[in-house]
């Protein structure tokens with residue numbers, strides 16, 4: 001989109017803000033009923049007697065069964081037509097098609113906020129009134145470029161009493177090309193592993209040794225200075241001649257952080273990443289494991305072991321030396 | 327079946343974790359029970375066309391499981407006041423979702439507690455996070 005095209009698109013897009021999704025309050029096809037409540041409860045594994053046990057409910061504070069409040073939005077849904085013929089036109093469908101025509105065909109529900117004021121019970125009719133409440137400016141996210149829109153719905157019963165409200169946020173975006181051209185196949189879910197170590201000319205030897213269970217420290221052949229991480233030239237004497245020694249992995253915590261957010265798939269939490277002083281005199285960055293996070297402290301004596309942390313990754317993991325934690 | 331009294335719970339109390347195996351049955355039947363007939367929740371070929379391996383859980387099922395998790399703990403006299411959910415990675419068959427929660431706030435005016443809830447699946451991590459507000463006797 002050129003800036004001019006984008007402006008024309010947005011000028012039309014933002015006219016949808018404030019528009020009603022249905023021309024009149026939409027009445028659920030069925031009144032609140034025990035059959036649909038039972039089916040919902042069975043599938044969700046919800047054994048709450050307030051929903052299905054009329055004997056229990058008669059003696060409860062309420063005196064009768066209720067519909068699960070989380071079913072509020074289910075009562076006014078369109079039904080099987082959505083799969084067999086496509087969703088019938090309404091204000092939201094019209095806006096979604098406008099997005100689709102301009103390439104924003106990806107759709108992702110991101111947030112639902114519901115407030116409940118009155119519990120619905122079998123026999124109640126549910127009416128929904130919805131508007132397109134807001135549309136964001138253009139956003140760039142991990143999914144792609146697009147716009148968030150938010151609908152606002154009010155649910156009332158046959159007496160006009162407001163039983164609840166809902167905000168529903170959707171991201172409409174330009175989907176990545178590969179998703180459209182390469183449909184996924186049947187197969188086992190690939191379990192994510194840790195970020196793969198980048199192996200270049202200068203450090204491949206180090207990772208290859210790690211894969212075999214050894215942590216090496218580079219040593220200048222000219223002046224014997226140790227260095228880590230691996231690099232081609234000695235910082236002391238500028239020699240490019242080097243060999244290596246194997247670390248005993250005796251060390252102590254120089255500094256550490258606990259990674260909380262965002263959580264990356266493939267990593268085990270709690271996740272403590274430490275800068276470690278090795279007995280040989282160099283430092284290494286690695287995980288501290290095998291104790292409570294609260295017991296880790298600067299100066300704590302630790303001992304490393306090279307372990308397989310996931311199906312693809314060998315890494316040194318450092319454990320407290322007996323008596324050094326807490 | 328007992329329900330917690332407002333006075334008996336405090337901020338920081340943890341709810342017992344709930345492990346939910348994610349199956350094609352749960353996903354497709356959950357979509358139908360919430361009357362969500364979008365094909366991606368019951369037709370694998372449509373979900374695969376969207377780049378996923380299989381059908382994926384609809385929002386109203388995630389929301390239902392979050393609600394159930396809280397009322398399983400609170401007991402049946404609790405009155406649900408609000409539910410907020412933010413969606414993350416999809417739930418697809420073959421995963422296990424672990425739901426956990428903790429009381430984050432109490433409101434004396436309403437006798438309500440807000441439980442912060444997260445549902446993480448064992449493959450992609452965070453599926454849902456949010457909160458459920460319930461009034462207790």
Ligand SMILES: [Zn+2]
Nearest residue numbers: 220223234237
């Ligand atoms: Zn040197």
